[in-house]
Amino acid sequence: MQNDNILTISDIRKEYHNHTALAGVSLSIPKGSIYGLLGPNGAGKTSLIRIITQITGADSGKILFEGEELSPKHISQIGYLPEERGLYPKMKVGEQLIYLGRLKGIPKAEIEKKLKYWLTTFEMKEWWNKEVGGLSKGMQQKVQFVATVLHDPKLLILDEPFSGFDPINANLLKDEILKLQQKGTTVIFSTHRMESVEELCDTIALINKSHKIFEGKKADIKMSHRTHIFEVQTDKPISESGNSFAILKESKETDFKTYITSVKINEGVAKNALLQELVSDYEIISMQEKLPSINDIFIKMVEEK
Template sequence: MDSIIKAEHITKAFTNHVALDDVSLEVPRGKVYGLLGPNGAGKTTLIRIINHITAPDSGSVMFNGRPLTAADVVNIGYLPEERGLYKKMKVGEQALFFARLKGLGRQEAERSLRQWFERLEISGWWNKKVEELSKGMAQKVQFIVTVLHKPELLIFDEPFSGFDPINANVLKREILKLRDEGATVIFSTHNMSSVEELCDSITLINKSHDILSGKVSDLRRRFSDNSMQMRFAGDFQTLRAAIGDAAASVEQTPPDRDGNSCARIRLHDMADMRQVISLANNAVDLRGFSELLPTMDDIFIRTVEASNSNQQ
């Protein structure tokens, strides 16, 4: 696998606690990678290490196959979770300042800034002072500053916090667009629905340990309990009687939007699917049938709870 970041056995301790304990992570190039975990799990510390802001006590970080150095930082765009701007500076002037810190020349920086301001429809803000902007407006500026220098690797720490749904969608669209243009994106979040929408792979960190990682599609299948959703017209009791012992359980669930009755059916084994369908087909009028994969939310909660109870 072609990986852009490969962190191995990272450990980092502060005065009173261990922030990361033997955490490893491999981020494939050109994908969106989710870094998940409850608050205080150590995500931000890991991100700071990948950004070369702090150094790990032990362990190594490889960037493009070589050990990460300070010079690599220009190839990374980082949007921190806690973020602000200089209040007294004008928006354009400030964006230029950050762009130049990333190594862009003044003219080049100004040209692509103007393009980005156009793209996010904020051209009119160039000469405004930051203190006049709302929080969401400031975040657009911060986003532009993060991606402006076209880094290979983008790291967003809780990017959607503080965004209204419309701007959050703009941000999602832009993140996917950047990925399609070849960038690799790492983002940390506990907003699980955005993980399902955006992430190709994830690592879940809990209490300083990496407890789960893999492709989102693989994980959802791995955590599947062989549940199906059946939509039908007819009597639920008839359906349950017809299926009988062919499935592990049959539960009634609220009807769908179109007024169809619904049932959640857990199979003993995925191989029993055809048999269950034909039994059901004889009893009720089938309208639809689909696999019920666990949401990332379910996986998150189950894994974190299991890991917490293991530790106790």
């Protein structure tokens, strides 16, 4: 049977002295997905990443990589960009990238061919003979990202990849992450930046205090936390609550001489009932359900747990 997950993580447990980092965490990372691994500081995300990359081992549990038990042979198929810089500050950018590529078993000629693309894409050509230690945080992050993807990993793990980036370079990196996904790379994206999760991730999981809180497709999770709030655009202000709804915010006039009102449908009422009640008194121009953001869900779930 074909395995649709690149990683299947089953009941992983990890303790450090008197601290439980992971308490039986199980996750399924679909092939070709951008998978958001979310959680506050100290939740256990980094401990899990270190186990996947085999920097440390789990106390118990199992991880399968494309259906096979995770082993040292899989390291060559994984790329890991840690949040902390991991470069040699006295080495020049060019020699460092060639050195790191050779460590991954890539022939020098192939490295140089790949670097032509990345140095052009990230506008790094003039950095070739610069020492890494003389670069800004964002510039170092670019160098480290290139080193992470040189060997075309099947699984790419990014821990706060936008750290130190201005908006222009952050967008450049997002575009390259999406291109890698289109080519078949699976991306695990660990971050605190919920706006990046909204833009990039199709599947997400939340870990808090060493436990998995939820996991699933981003759209399904947002639907499961819906609050039944709608923004209704009408030809005139909605003056008062009705039988099927309550007004949350007073009608606000738009530039087109229409009005937008935030309403909440009453318990057990279908949205068609809201439409039927309003059409008798108003011209309905649009009606849009306001689903909670991933940031709203993140805060709510962490506070509840």
